[in-house]
Amino acid sequence: MKYTAAHWGVCTIDGQGNLHPLEDDPEPSRIARGWASAAKDPRSRILAPAVRKGWLEGDRGADRCDDSFVEIGWDRAADLVAQEISRVRDNHGNGAIFGGSYGWASAGRFHHAQSQLKRFLNLAGGCVSSRDTYSHAAAEVLFPHMMGRTYRQFQDRTTGIQLVEKHCEVLLAVGGLSSRTAQIASAGTSHHEIGGWLERILEKGMRVVNVSPMKSDLKGGEWLSIRPGTDTAFLLALIYEIIDAGLENRAFIDRYTSGWGAFEDYVMGRADNHPKTAEWAAGLCDIPAGTIRSLAHVLATRRSMIAMAWSLQRADHGEQPLWAGLALACAIGQIGQPGTGYAFGYGSVTATGRSIKLIPWPSFRQGSNPVDDFIPVARIADMLLSPGKPYRYNLEDRKYPDIKLVYWAGGNPFHHHQDLHRLEEAWTRPETVIVHDHSWTATARRADIVLPATTPLERNDIMMNRRDPSLIYMSPSMQPMGEALDDFEIFRRISSRLGFEEQFTEGLDVEGWLRRLWSQSVQIAEAHGIMLPEFDEFSKAGRFEIPDSVQHHIGLQDYIEDPDANPLDTESGRLVVFSERIDALGLDGCPGHPAWFEPAESLLDAQEDELHLLSGQPDTRLHSQNDRGNESRASKIRDREPAYMHPQAAEKRGLSEGDIIRIFNERGACLAGLKLDDAMRVDCLALATGAWYDPQIVEGERLEVHGNPNVLTIDKGTSDLSQGNIAHTALVRVEKWLRDLPPLSVDRPPQLDAAGSG
Numbered sequence: 136m137k138y139t140a141a142h143w144g145v146c147t148i149d150g151q152g153n154l155h156p157l158e159d160d161p162e163p164s165r166i167a168r169g170w171a172s173a174a175k176d177p178r179s180r181i182l183a184p185a186v187r188k189g190w191l192e193g194d195r196g197a198d199r200c201d202d203s204f205v206e207i208g209w210d211r212a213a214d215l216v217a218q219e220i221s222r223v224r225d226n227h228g229n230g231a232i233f234g235g236s237y238g239w240a241s242a243g244r245f246h247h248a249q250s251q252l253k254r255f256l257n258l259a260g261g262c263v264s265s266r267d268t269y270s271h272a273a274a275e276v277l278f279p280h281m282m283g284r285t286y287r288q289f290q291d292r293t294t295g296i297q298l299v300e301k302h303c304e305v306l307l308a309v310g311g312l313s314s315r316t317a318q319i320a321s322a323g324t325s326h327h328e329i330g331g332w333l334e335r336i337l338e339k340g341m342r343v344v345n346v347s348p349m350k351s352d353l354k355g356g357e358w359l360s361i362r363p364g365t366d367t368a369f370l371l372a373l374i375y376e377i378i379d380a381g382l383e384n385r386a387f388i389d390r391y392t393s394g395w396g397a398f399e400d401y402v403m404g405r406a407d408n409h410p411k412t413a414e415w416a417a418g419l420c421d422i423p424a425g426t427i428r429s430l431a432h433v434l435a436t437r438r439s440m441i442a443m444a445w446s447l448q449r450a451d452h453g454e455q456p457l458w459a460g461l462a463l464a465c466a467i468g469q470i471g472q473p474g475t476g477y478a479f480g481y482g483s484v485t486a487t488g489r490s491i492k493l494i495p496w497p498s499f500r501q502g503s504n505p506v507d508d509f510i511p512v513a514r515i516a517d518m519l520l521s522p523g524k525p526y527r528y529n530l531e532d533r534k535y536p537d538i539k540l541v542y543w544a545g546g547n548p549f550h551h552h553q554d555l556h557r558l559e560e561a562w563t564r565p566e567t568v569i570v571h572d573h574s575w576t577a578t579a580r581r582a583d584i585v586l587p588a589t590t591p592l593e594r595n596d597i598m599m600n601r602r603d604p605s606l607i608y609m610s611p612s613m614q615p616m617g618e619a620l621d622d623f624e625i626f627r628r629i630s631s632r633l634g635f636e637e638q639f640t641e642g643l644d645v646e647g648w649l650r651r652l653w654s655q656s657v658q659i660a661e662a663h664g665i666m667l668p669e670f671d672e673f674s675k676a677g678r679f680e681i682p683d684s685v686q687h688h689i690g691l692q693d694y695i696e697d698p699d700a701n702p703l704d705t706e707s708g709r710l711v712v713f714s715e716r717i718d719a720l721g722l723d724g725c726p727g728h729p730a731w732f733e734p735a736e737s738l739l740d741a742q743e744d745e746l747h748l749l750s751g752q753p754d755t756r757l758h759s760q761n762d763r764g765n766e767s768r769a770s771k772i773r774d775r776e777p778a779y780m781h782p783q784a785a786e787k788r789g790l791s792e793g794d795i796i797r798i799f800n801e802r803g804a805c806l807a808g809l810k811l812d813d814a815m816r817v818d819c820l821a822l823a824t825g826a827w828y829d830p831q832i833v834e835g836e837r838l839e840v841h842g843n844p845n846v847l848t849i850d851k852g853t854s855d856l857s858q859g860n861i862a863h864t865a866l867v868r869v870e871k872w873l874r875d876l877p878p879l880s881v882d883r884p885p886q887l888d889a890a891g892s893g
């Protein structure tokens with residue numbers, strides 16, 4: 136059998152090269168339905184290496200948006216890239232090359248674009264890198280301080296959803312828990328289980344509380360329609376009411392936490408004369424005080440799980456709801472027991488809370504980076520705009536480097552970054568931008584040298600995810616389009632010009648690397664008592680199921696069982712509710728304990744006609760991937776991304792379903808197609824991320840015509856602690872678009888001339 140795999144799932148490939156969902160996947164992702172059409176679309180695929188005309192003419196990036204390209208052959212393209220890297224290295228050093236290249240790329244173990252790029256740049260002398268992710272930077276920085284676990288360690292051993300099903304009585308899902316986002320697992324998934332699990336726990340009568348501005352963030356259960364950005368107030372009030380009723384678990388607090396006293400003084404208002412009562416929070420979070428109080432009692436007296444969605448911390452002061460959630464779980468005192476306690480990201484991706492034996496599968500070695508400089512991932516525009524400027528990050532004082540060359544493979548910053556007009560300005564600063572992608576993304580359109588990569592449907596690879604029980608041999612379903620090459624082959628050609636081909640390839644071709652990865656896997660599996668088949672047998676069968684792969688995890692269990700023998704790797708060895716280390720630095724936006732802050736923009740401080748923008752993940756695609764495929768396109772309204780509003784909010788503005796609307800604020804404006812949803816807050820507007828960025832000048836105004844919310848979002852760090860993005864914090868206004876509808880420009884390639892004509 137032939138298979139392929141993506142972050143959204145595994146497919147079988149039939150004799151005609153068509154993709155089909157895995158038969159034993161209970162809930163195959165709809166994203167896969169748009170995959171083949173996106174991969175085969177000649178109008179969105181990059182078919183040949185291309186160079187931006189303005190750059191060839193020496194503009195050094197001034198016109199990096201919206202320019203035309205000259206198609207050149209691979210030889211000239213590889214020469215140019217090698218020359219540029221040498222030039223920048225010689226003139227400015229490797230510290231002037233930015234290779235952070237954030238992005239999800241594709242799921243295969245070998246053709247992972249970032250790993251390929253980093254291995255290549257490390258051999259070229261290194262580059263400035265980036266730390267953390269757009270997904271959960273605040274958690275990545277905060278978790279080690281708060282619980283002595285890296286984010287990854289905690290996620291790997293998050294209490295299993297099956298244990299929740301068995302033992303939990305009340306599931307508090309802050310930020311929802313949705314099978315929409317559970318379509319995805321980074322590095323691939325052979326099955327999708329969250330939808331079925333939700334049905335089962337609801338059927339059995341578990342009390343499930345969805346705390347979210349959108350009812351659809353959890354199918355079923357009770358809905359508490361919270362005002363966005365106010366979860367910390369809600370959580371602090373739950374803690375206040377538990378303490379006020381004398382229901383806090385003192386034994387747990389005394390044994391397992393540090394700094395509780397200072398935090399409790401803050402919550403009870405002993406420190407600032409502002410007790411964080413249910414009445415106090417009700418005014419902020421828009422959930423009735425009686426509801427908060429009775430929920431506090433229920434949580435403290437029943438077997439309860441505090442589950443936080445990732446979205447909460449992609450917001451201004453995003454550290455605070457995570458930390459307050461942990462403090463709440465400490466007050467309840469059920470951490471470390473089966474099915475209760477604290478979790479982060481059930482449903483944000485499908486594999487969080489999966490009961491699985493964790494096997495550390497090998498990956499393509501990146502080598503080490505001789506340059507130790509980095510930026511927090513979401514500070515890219517700040518870096519490009521302000522070289523040398525000081526900033527704070529994770530208890531350090533740092534300075535932005537001066538970048539001359541940007542190299543990106545497997546990510547789309549003109550999808551993922553906030554305030555894209557600001558990024559557009561920052562993007563003119565480097566001298567050279569090099570991008571590999573398979574499609575004419577907004578980032579590829581804003582590069583100087585664009586190299587066409589293959590998609591996973593055009594190559595062999597292996598899916599091995601430590602949180603999945605299936606190993607998949609990925610086979611191609613089609614021939615490479617145009618002149619596309621694998622990222623590996625592209626880097627091989629460039630590294631041969633730079634004199635380190637042998638180190639880059641280690642003398643192996645793709646099959647040689649797959650065989651090597653497999654033989655490493657065989658050894659690792661053996662150490663875990665598992666016998667893997669030979670490579671040829673595996674590649675022929677296409678799939679190997681790990682036997683006895685089920686293993687239940689309970690978050691922080693070892694610590695709770697024996698805190699003296701297994702202290703946490705925190706400043707106190709315990710769960711930190713007040714951090715002396717963080718407090719001592721007086722950081723902007725992150726004091727020593729969880730605390731309420733009003734966000735940079737919020738409905739608490741809004742004009743009557745403003746709405747809160749929710750720009751979460753799209754149902755029909757993975758970020759900007761497959762946006763040009765048929766599944767995503769079928770969801771659009773007159774080619775524009777759908778935006779959701781409450782019928783009352785629409786009526787007030789004279790809008791009806793199907794209208795084209797203009798969504799705007801001081802940072803930008805975009806068009807979208809209106810859809811109505813009476814199960815969302817009346818003061819919110821939901822516009823998913825991922826419509827290909829298409830800014831145009833329409834009657835003198837800069838207008839994004841496709842529906843990309845990142846022209847509206849704010850480019851600011853969560854706080855000086857983690858500097859994560861704050862995508863979920865923004866206000867917008869909406870009006871009906873009455874003028875002619877400008878056609879898209881991203882539905883076709885940029886202007887391309889053959890070499891010689893330009």
Ligand SMILES: Nc1nc2c(c(=O)[nH]1)N[C@H]1C(S)=C(S)[C@@H](COP(=O)(O)OP(=O)(O)OC[C@H]3O[C@@H](n4cnc5c(=O)[nH]c(N)nc54)[C@H](O)[C@@H]3O)O[C@H]1N2
Pocket residue numbers: 237238239240241246248269270271449544545546547548550551552553571572573574576588589590591622750751752757758759760824844845848862863
């Ligand atoms: N407003 C707002 N913005 C957000 C978010 C939000 O919630 N709201 N979420 C943020 C989050 S959590 C994330 S993770 C980011 C996601 O941001 P990204 O990860 O940058 O988004 P993708 O569209 O997945 O980009 C992956 C790119 O890799 C390319 N690619 C795929 N396979 C290959 C390959 O084999 N080789 C090469 N060279 N390229 C390949 C794809 O074509 C695509 O352009 O967005 C962030 N942005």
Ligand SMILES: Nc1nc2c(c(=O)[nH]1)N[C@H]1C(S)=C(S)[C@@H](COP(=O)(O)OP(=O)(O)OC[C@H]3O[C@@H](n4cnc5c(=O)[nH]c(N)nc54)[C@H](O)[C@@H]3O)O[C@H]1N2
Pocket residue numbers: 166269270271309310311315316317318319346347348349352361362363364365366444445446447450482483484749750751752753754755756757758863
């Ligand atoms: N289909 C699909 N699934 C995906 C992805 C994709 O692109 N497509 N991307 C994957 C990636 S990279 C990531 S990081 C995860 C992200 O997973 P999440 O962060 O969990 O997903 P989001 O869609 O950003 O947000 C979930 C919900 O949070 C709610 N929300 C927003 N602001 C607030 C708030 O202030 N308070 C509360 N209580 N709720 C709020 C919104 O209603 C939103 O629907 O999704 C993954 N799953």
Ligand SMILES: [Mo]
Pocket residue numbers: 269270271
């Ligand atoms: Mo993400």
